[in-house]
Amino acid sequence: MQRAGDTQDILGRVGNTPLVRLDSLSGDGCTYYAKLEGHNPFGSVKDRAAYWMIREAEKAGILNSTRNTIIEPTSGNTGIALTGIANLLGYKSEIVIPEKASEETKRIIRSLGAKVFETSDDLCPKVGAGTDQSIALATSIAENRQDEYYSPNQYANEANFTGHYKGTGPELWEQTGGKITHFFTGVGTGGTITGVGTFLKEKNPDVQIIGCQPQKDHLIQGWRNFEESAKPDLFLKREDVVDSWSHVTNAEVFGLVKHILEEDGMLVSPSSAAVYACMKKHNAPDGSHVVGLFADDGRKFESVYVDQGIMTSSEFKDSLARSAHSSETFY
Numbered sequence: 001m002q003r004a005g006d007t008q009d010i011l012g013r014v015g016n017t018p019l020v021r022l023d024s025l026s027g028d029g030c031t032y033y034a035k036l037e038g039h040n041p042f043g044s045v046k047d048r049a050a051y052w053m054i055r056e057a058e059k060a061g062i063l064n065s066t067r068n069t070i071i072e073p074t075s076g077n078t079g080i081a082l083t084g085i086a087n088l089l090g091y092k093s094e095i096v097i098p099e100k101a102s103e104e105t106k107r108i109i110r111s112l113g114a115k116v117f118e119t120s121d122d123l124c125p126k127v128g129a130g131t132d133q134s135i136a137l138a139t140s141i142a143e144n145r146q147d148e149y150y151s152p153n154q155y156a157n158e159a160n161f162t163g164h165y166k167g168t169g170p171e172l173w174e175q176t177g178g179k180i181t182h183f184f185t186g187v188g189t190g191g192t193i194t195g196v197g198t199f200l201k202e203k204n205p206d207v208q209i210i211g212c213q214p215q216k217d218h219l220i221q222g223w224r225n226f227e228e229s230a231k232p233d234l235f236l237k238r239e240d241v242v243d244s245w246s247h248v249t250n251a252e253v254f255g256l257v258k259h260i261l262e263e264d265g266m267l268v269s270p271s272s273a274a275v276y277a278c279m280k281k282h283n284a285p286d287g288s289h290v291v292g293l294f295a296d297d298g299r300k301f302e303s304v305y306v307d308q309g310i311m312t313s314s315e316f317k318d319s320l321a322r323s324a325h326s327s328e329t330f331y
């Protein structure tokens, strides 16, 4: 459990996540890597956005000792990250989450101390007017109680971009010794793809930035299908940075989870399996250095994997024990 004295220590561990070689995909011609964002202190890539959004709001004086409750619509990981970081810094948090998010995700957010509102939204809250119950609820509470509430609004907050432009992008450049040729990630708010993409293109305009698109009615918590959901403002601002899109189905994703466990020794999340699927299908020329962003790990997805018939509960526990994870996650 966290202690107050650990605050700076824990916050200092946001970012600088490992980049590992994917042996199952790498061969003589190309090298494939996974950026393991599950090693962030609250277990996902969203620690970066949450950290930057809270710090920028503090600097601007928007968050302070009286306006001290953070409210945010999220499909899961942002809720965990915001709540965990808010706790460390002495703020309260209220999270609006779609019912379809995994039970484990909702339990973690509650156990970290947030008040949780569930809405009947799809897995990813939609951004279009009239369809975004999670966003509408959070915005309405924040607007009507400005003395107490602050909503970072990750869908438009520039600090979400900055966390990746100043953190994830430079880390990848350094970790690959400037050799990265392709970057694959899913898109929720677009913070990751635009932040990393903008940085990498400044370093080398030939780096290919590939967005992963799930099928309609997908089961990938945190991702957005742009035929079902509007593009967020943050993404629209720099969407030109995306060179191409790779499409992936639920069946492809769930068909790969056990393969990755067996071949690479990792129990991955559905979104990481989806990134893996997109990298696997892509025809990268010899000499390529292909990186996929694994936004979190498999720990929160027992109920999803059991529901999908991927594994039984006891197989899940066994897989978890065999899988390499960060032991330093604070939930």
Ligand SMILES: Cc1ncc(COP(=O)(O)O)c(C=O)c1O
Binding pocket: 044, 045, 046, 075, 077, 078, 186, 187, 188, 189, 190, 191, 192, 193, 221, 222, 223, 271, 295, 296
């Ligand atoms: C599992 C997962 N992958 C990818 C993303 C996409 O990140 P971004 O919001 O930066 O586009 C998210 C966002 O919530 C996520 O939870």
